[in-house]
Amino acid sequence: MSRFLFPRWSNALLPFVLVVGAIAPLYMTLLVAYGFSPKTLDGQYQPEQPVPYSHALHAGKLGLDCRYCHSTVENAAHAAVPPTQTCMNCHTQIHKDSPKLEKVRESYATGMPIEWIKVHKLGDYAYFNHAAHVTRGVSCVECHGRVDQMEVVHRAQPLAMGWCLDCHRNAVDHVRPPEEVFNLSKPTDSWTKDQRLELIKRYDLHPNDNCSTCHR
Amino acid sequence: MFKIPRIIVYVLMIGGCIALIPPLVFARMRATPSPNRPIHIFWDMDFQPKFKAQAPNPLFADGRAMRPPVQGSVARGESYVDTHMFEGVVDGQWATALPTSMKLDQATLERGQQRFNIYCSACHGYSGYGDGAVNQRAMELVSNVNGPVNGTQWVAAKSLHDETTRHQPMGQLFNTITHGIRNMAGYGAQISVTDRWAIAAYVKALQFSQDAGSSGAKVAGAAN
Numbered sequence: 001m002s003r004f005l006f007p008r009w010s011n012a013l014l015p016f017v018l019v020v021g022a023i024a025p026l027y028m029t030l031l032v033a034y035g036f037s038p039k040t041l042d043g044q045y046q047p048e049q050p051v052p053y054s055h056a057l058h059a060g061k062l063g064l065d066c067r068y069c070h071s072t073v074e075n076a077a078h079a080a081v082p083p084t085q086t087c088m089n090c091h092t093q094i095h096k097d098s099p100k101l102e103k104v105r106e107s108y109a110t111g112m113p114i115e116w117i118k119v120h121k122l123g124d125y126a127y128f129n130h131a132a133h134v135t136r137g138v139s140c141v142e143c144h145g146r147v148d149q150m151e152v153v154h155r156a157q158p159l160a161m162g163w164c165l166d167c168h169r170n171a172v173d174h175v176r177p178p179e180e181v182f183n184l185s186k187p188t189d190s191w192t193k194d195q196r197l198e199l200i201k202r203y204d205l206h207p208n209d210n211c212s213t214c215h216r
Numbered sequence: 217m218f219k220i221p222r223i224i225v226y227v228l229m230i231g232g233c234i235a236l237i238p239p240l241v242f243a244r245m246r247a248t249p250s251p252n253r254p255i256h257i258f259w260d261m262d263f264q265p266k267f268k269a270q271a272p273n274p275l276f277a278d279g280r281a282m283r284p285p286v287q288g289s290v291a292r293g294e295s296y297v298d299t300h301m302f303e304g305v306v307d308g309q310w311a312t313a314l315p316t317s318m319k320l321d322q323a324t325l326e327r328g329q330q331r332f333n334i335y336c337s338a339c340h341g342y343s344g345y346g347d348g349a350v351n352q353r354a355m356e357l358v359s360n361v362n363g364p365v366n367g368t369q370w371v372a373a374k375s376l377h378d379e380t381t382r383h384q385p386m387g388q389l390f391n392t393i394t395h396g397i398r399n400m401a402g403y404g405a406q407i408s409v410t411d412r413w414a415i416a417a418y419v420k421a422l423q424f425s426q427d428a429g430s431s432g433a434k435v436a437g438a439a440n
Contacts, residue, residue, distance in 0.1 A: 009220045012220055016228075041254055041255040042254035045249070045251075046250060063349050064338055065333070080269070085401075085405060089403075092401070095366040097366045098366040112278055152249075
């Protein structure tokens with residue numbers, strides 16, 4: 001039985017093997033941290049919706065207020081996606097034979113809901129409340145991006161716990177006067193830091209990071 | 217010094233290149249919208265056997281977990297005995313004032329203005345002349361040179377300062393908002409009762425303000 005011997009040239013590889021051996025764990029750690037982060041796994045989810053409804057057209061060009069359709073957003077935890085009736089306020093007349101609106105007409109006639117696909121979804125163990133944010137001066141744009149420029153809605157933020165906490169611990173960079181919440185085109189830094197500090201004081205904002213705030 | 221065989225050098229170089237691929241894939245995933253996310257690696261308790269608002273439930277024929285109220289059900293705090301509040305009618309006539317539970321003050325009118333700008337200005341315009349963005353676009357679609365686009369039919373949103381509309385009592389405006397009128401859809405489902413009254417009050421104030429010189433301007437002044 002002949003013994004296996006490493007060939008002579010493998011000595012030249014030794015330093016290389018050591019370097020790779022040192023880098024590999026680092027590489028794997030960074031890869032997992034980067035690749036398994038919610039920013040990668042959830043980032044920019046953009047499902048294809050059953051009706052080619054465009055926020056860029058309705059909320060942007062036609063200037064409809066978010067509350068015209070998402071009418072519960074100021075009063076409830078859930079921001080309701082509008083019922084077919086809301087579309088039909090206009091579309092019984094406007095583009096009334098358009099093939100793009102086929103599903104909307106069908107839903108209106110049969111009473112079956114249009115099956116919009118939910119874009120933003122937290123784990124079922126987390127609690128989120130729209131009214132608590134929107135009425136206290138956190139604009140839709142902070143969490144949903146420029147929806148009024150999106151043809152198809154996608155996630156602009158990762159919706160991870162770390163992201164919620166980044167803002168809860170540093171809310172002063174993200175608040176604006178409550179009457180400007182629905183004005184997505186105005187960036188938050190159009191108010192100076194002092195003005196925003198003033199708002200935090202005036203409305204007594206203390207977003208907290210107790211676990212029971214969001215896990216109840 | 218012995219030479220490292222070519223093949224080993226190639227394998228190592230290719231291996232190094234392959235190691236670059238996952239970071240690039242992840243970087244791309246972050247940067248581009250896609251219909252295939254989110255990916256759940258650990259499911260934790262992400263999907264619990266419970267229904268959240270507007271979630272689907274396959275047990276019902278219409279697939280809604282939130283059950284629509286049975287026809288004729290009355291919401292808590294609502295009553296149909298108070299015809300003034302819920303129908304805008306007092307003794308068979310359109311009401312000319314707000315229901316007694318509401319006050320005609322600055323706060324009510326400001327609330328009315330805000331709600332008017334959300335729900336009505338799209339068609340009727342911010343000052344009520346019927347020049348809202350939706351109305352303008354709809355008129356363009358109707359008067360397209362090759363015929364109305366996709367069968368659009370549109371009756372111009374009425375100016376609220378018309379002779380016929382200007383003198384309508386508040387109760388009639390409330391009724392129009394709730395149930396709609398002719399080609400205008402009703403907003404009863406979208407706007408709460410008190411907000412509908414606030415809008416009606418604001419529309420009256422708007423009408424008086426655009427009706428300079430009439431005795432109405434004084435009434436609006438008094439309302440403030």
